[in-house]
Amino acid sequence: MKKEKQQNPSELFLALSAILTGFERVDLLGTGLAGAYYDEVVSTVGNRVSDELWSTIHQIIGRSGKDESRLETAIRRQVLASPKFGPIARNIIQMWYVGIWNELPQAWQEAYGTSPNDTTRVISPEAYKQGLIWNVMGAHPPAAKQPGFGSWSQLPGSDLI
Amino acid sequence: MTEKSYDVVIVGAGIAGAIVAKTLTQAGYSVLLLEAGLQAGMAFEDPKAYENYQSYLNNYYNALAKVPNAPYPNLQDAPSPNVLDLSPIQGTTPDTTGYFVQKGPLPFASDYARTPGGTTLHWLGTCLRMLPNDFRLKTVYGHGVDWPISYEELKPYYEMAEREIGVSANVEEQVYPNTGEGFFGEDYVFPMHKIPQSYLDQKFTEGVQGMKVGVGGDDIELYVTSTPQGRNSIPNHRYKLTGPVWDPYTNKLVLERSEQASYEPVGSIWDPYTGQRCEGNASCVPICPVQAKYNALKTIKRARRENLDIVTQAVASKIEVDPTTGRVKAISYKKYHDPGSPEHTTETARGTVFAIAAHSVENAKMLLASGVANSSNQVGRNLMDHMVFLTWGLMPERVYPYRGPGSTSNLPVFRDGDFRKRHAAFIMPIDNWGFGWPTGAPYSSLSAAVNQMNLFGKQLRKHIDETVSRQLLLHFECEQLPQSENRVTIDPQYTDPLGNFRPVIQYNVSDYTRAAMAVAKNISNQIFARIGIQDQTQYNPTDSDYLTYDGVGYTFWGAGHLVGTHRMGLTRHDSVVNSQQRTWDHENLFLVGCGNMPTIGTSNPTLTMAALSFWAAENILRDLK
Numbered sequence A: 001m002k003k004e005k006q007q008n009p010s011e012l013f014l015a016l017s018a019i020l021t022g023f024e025r026v027d028l029l030g031t032g033l034a035g036a037y038y039d040e041v042v043s044t045v046g047n048r049v050s051d052e053l054w055s056t057i058h059q060i061i062g063r064s065g066k067d068e069s070r071l072e073t074a075i076r077r078q079v080l081a082s083p084k085f086g087p088i089a090r091n092i093i094q095m096w097y098v099g100i101w102n103e104l105p106q107a108w109q110e111a112y113g114t115s116p117n118d119t120t121r122v123i124s125p126e127a128y129k130q131g132l133i134w135n136v137m138g139a140h141p142p143a144a145k146q147p148g149f150g151s152w153s154q155l156p157g158s159d160l161i
Numbered sequence B: 001m002t003e004k005s006y007d008v009v010i011v012g013a014g015i016a017g018a019i020v021a022k023t024l025t026q027a028g029y030s031v032l033l034l035e036a037g038l039q040a041g042m043a044f045e046d047p048k049a050y051e052n053y054q055s056y057l058n059n060y061y062n063a064l065a066k067v068p069n070a071p072y073p074n075l076q077d078a079p080s081p082n083v084l085d086l087s088p089i090q091g092t093t094p095d096t097t098g099y100f101v102q103k104g105p106l107p108f109a110s111d112y113a114r115t116p117g118g119t120t121l122h123w124l125g126t127c128l129r130m131l132p133n134d135f136r137l138k139t140v141y142g143h144g145v146d147w148p149i150s151y152e153e154l155k156p157y158y159e160m161a162e163r164e165i166g167v168s169a170n171v172e173e174q175v176y177p178n179t180g181e182g183f184f185g186e187d188y189v190f191p192m193h194k195i196p197q198s199y200l201d202q203k204f205t206e207g208v209q210g211m212k213v214g215v216g217g218d219d220i221e222l223y224v225t226s227t228p229q230g231r232n233s234i235p236n237h238r239y240k241l242t243g244p245v246w247d248p249y250t251n252k253l254v255l256e257r258s259e260q261a262s263y264e265p266v267g268s269i270w271d272p273y274t275g276q277r278c279e280g281n282a283s284c285v286p287i288c289p290v291q292a293k294y295n296a297l298k299t300i301k302r303a304r305r306e307n308l309d310i311v312t313q314a315v316a317s318k319i320e321v322d323p324t325t326g327r328v329k330a331i332s333y334k335k336y337h338d339p340g341s342p343e344h345t346t347e348t349a350r351g352t353v354f355a356i357a358a359h360s361v362e363n364a365k366m367l368l369a370s371g372v373a374n375s376s377n378q379v380g381r382n383l384m385d386h387m388v389f390l391t392w393g394l395m396p397e398r399v400y401p402y403r404g405p406g407s408t409s410n411l412p413v414f415r416d417g418d419f420r421k422r423h424a425a426f427i428m429p430i431d432n433w434g435f436g437w438p439t440g441a442p443y444s445s446l447s448a449a450v451n452q453m454n455l456f457g458k459q460l461r462k463h464i465d466e467t468v469s470r471q472l473l474l475h476f477e478c479e480q481l482p483q484s485e486n487r488v489t490i491d492p493q494y495t496d497p498l499g500n501f502r503p504v505i506q507y508n509v510s511d512y513t514r515a516a517m518a519v520a521k522n523i524s525n526q527i528f529a530r531i532g533i534q535d536q537t538q539y540n541p542t543d544s545d546y547l548t549y550d551g552v553g554y555t556f557w558g559a560g561h562l563v564g565t566h567r568m569g570l571t572r573h574d575s576v577v578n579s580q581q582r583t584w585d586h587e588n589l590f591l592v593g594c595g596n597m598p599t600i601g602t603s604n605p606t607l608t609m610a611a612l613s614f615w616a617a618e619n620i621l622r623d624l625k
Helices: A002-007 A009-021 A025-030 A034-045 A047-064 A068-080 A086-098 A106-112 A125-129 B015-026 B048-062 B137-141 B151-165 B199-208 B297-301 B360-370 B443-452 B457-470 B511-531 B605-624
Strands: B005-011 B031-034 B101-105 B212-215 B218-221 B241-247 B252-257 B308-311 B314-321 B328-336 B344-356 B387-394 B407-411 B426-431 B471-478 B487-489 B504-507 B546-549 B552-555 B589-591
Touching: A009 A025, A009 A034, A009 A047, A009 A068, A009 A086, A009 B457, A034 A047, A034 A086, A034 A125, A047 A068, A068 A086, A086 B443, A125 B048, B005 B015, B005 B328, B005 B605, B015 B031, B015 B151, B015 B241, B015 B297, B015 B605, B031 B344, B151 B241, B151 B252, B151 B605, B199 B407, B199 B426, B199 B511, B212 B511, B241 B605, B252 B605, B314 B344, B314 B360, B344 B360, B344 B605, B360 B487, B387 B511, B426 B511, B443 B457, B457 B471, B471 B511, B511 B546, B511 B552, B589 B605
Parallel strands: B005 B031, B005 B344, B031 B308, B101 B504, B344 B589
Antiparallel strands: B212 B218, B241 B252, B314 B328, B328 B344, B387 B471, B407 B426, B426 B471, B487 B504, B546 B552
16 A cells, blocks of 8 residues: 555655655645646656656655655755756745746756746746745745734744744 | 816826825815726725736736736736836947836836826835925035925825825834924824834844944934834824815815824725735735725725716826917827727817826826926926835844835934935835845745755755845935936837827936945945844846946835926926926916925835825815815
8 A cells, every 4th residue: 555655656746845845745735736736747847757757756765765864865866966857856846835837947848848838937826825935934925824913023923944 | 078077187096196086076076087097997896896906916926026016907008117127228229128218328217007096006105204304405405406395384284195095103203313393293193003013123123223323424323213104003092183174265175183083994995894904914015915005096985986987998198288278178088998909099088177197207298298388398307216225134043024014114314414415315114025126035045045055855944944034135215316317208209009108218326326325335234244144235237227336336226206207396497387286387287296296305205295186186176166
């Protein structure tokens, strides 16, 4: 059961996202955007590249087990430093943090293909509102999740920090 | 074709036009209000008002660059300038990227919104009165010009404006240089208590406690005050003023005092219970989701509606003057159905008195296009903005920016003083929104962390938490002098799809203001050193409004203030309107708005312009009697 779960691409995407963002799986699920962001990646980079990425993540997790340091090194070397996966991974971080998809670099598009989806844009109003960067900053997305009159005079309430 | 002739025809449904329309209709006169923006924006009831505003909010959420005009529709038939169109001007080639034709040498940096409610939809809301010496800059300091009116004369109208907008402030904290006693009326209080000052302000204030800065040989002590703003806060139960009402016996517009009176915050136009207090959306510029911030739609809603006809999607194009009397007969306007199509019908608005309130640049443009009111040759000239000079750095401890209104405190120390003989005055707001304005933070901070620093995971979180939370933005808003060559003109080469002229702007910043920027950087350096702020300020020669002074480069941004293009004065030779805000050349033509202001001082001009608008309305009422 667990093994199947780990092989599921959406789960692998979530597992990768958790490592890349530094947030727990449950925090990411709590945004309600895991599905939308997964779709964003797959529909923009295509099935072939995304399947390779999930397969790579699956292997990395399998080999690293609970060794966080080993996990991070593997992600850094095999994903972030990879010409194929690096730009995608950096986009995944920024999607979760601010709800924006960044058009992939020219070099990547030439090597792996282009997609009409691949434009720099805010993914959706909900993606904007669910950006995790604001939690890290002790703030909130401007024009949403307003914390109330006078709140700015106090230290931020304890939350996801 | 409108057959009806109104008592007053007003062009422009921003705050100036709204104040005049409200005052006149409440006094029983008939008003036609022409507005270039969309009909959908002129909704005052639920659900249309709510739905239209939600569409603005949605535009905001979807915008990559959340600039002041991001939420609002940019209409081909009534275009608005956008700061995203700014770029450095190359040589003598005008930059025609956006609505403005920028001839330079520096691009004019500010914008406005042509939409119902006007620029108050995206303004910050800071409401400071000008200082007495701002009205006598020439006499006292030998620079600029004097106004034909004094601060004392404008004072009662300031009170009206503060009531209309709903200004929150603690009067006892409003201590400004050189104002002496009696700056405010005796026993005067603001309608609402101050907006709470931010945690960031508190930390900054602690840091500069007792600090003196050296400026031109003098040592000046710094102090921080709360900033009055048009944003809902807790009503002050000592506020007892109502009105203003027009008294036809004394010929005066007056606020009345009543012990039974109490001020009630004005919430959103779709629901009075929404927006009764600022909720900390931290998005005032460009949009307050709950309308706790004042916008001019609230004033239009309070007009006596049975006396008010509003025509939207109507771009006033020509002021028609009777050649024998010099009186304005009519205003012709182009009415479009689809803002993306140049198709339109031409209609005529007739009235007894005409008031043009389309904001400084559009007002000047219309006068020039019509060939009216310009015997002084001052129309379009003396365009002024505030130079927003920014410095930024990391505070030693977290101060949690990006919260609350854009600015809740300021240092008023340099708003007036002897130094104005040598360089411009400036006000120092403390900005609450981190490095956002100059650098696009926190997006840029994230991008740098991910792409350049190669951070991810828990390291990334830690880095953001430890750095972005310490971002401090210090702001020096510098006065600009009226200069003849800073001007708006028209040129048949440059028109919009409706066939109206695009504003052609020539613009530069004089040494008087550049010197102030150098002084400001020096002060910033002293403050940063004292508090231990890690300076991250950077000005690039590729910035649109990069300039040099004494061999050093500085960048400024636009404050969103557009002032001076049809200024008032003592004589018809050097001004466009007299102290009544009536054009010298046409007896029944009034101009309203920031364009009337001969100098800009160090305060955001909306409050002063709102005060002037009440005064103009009073003058029009006297005419109509």
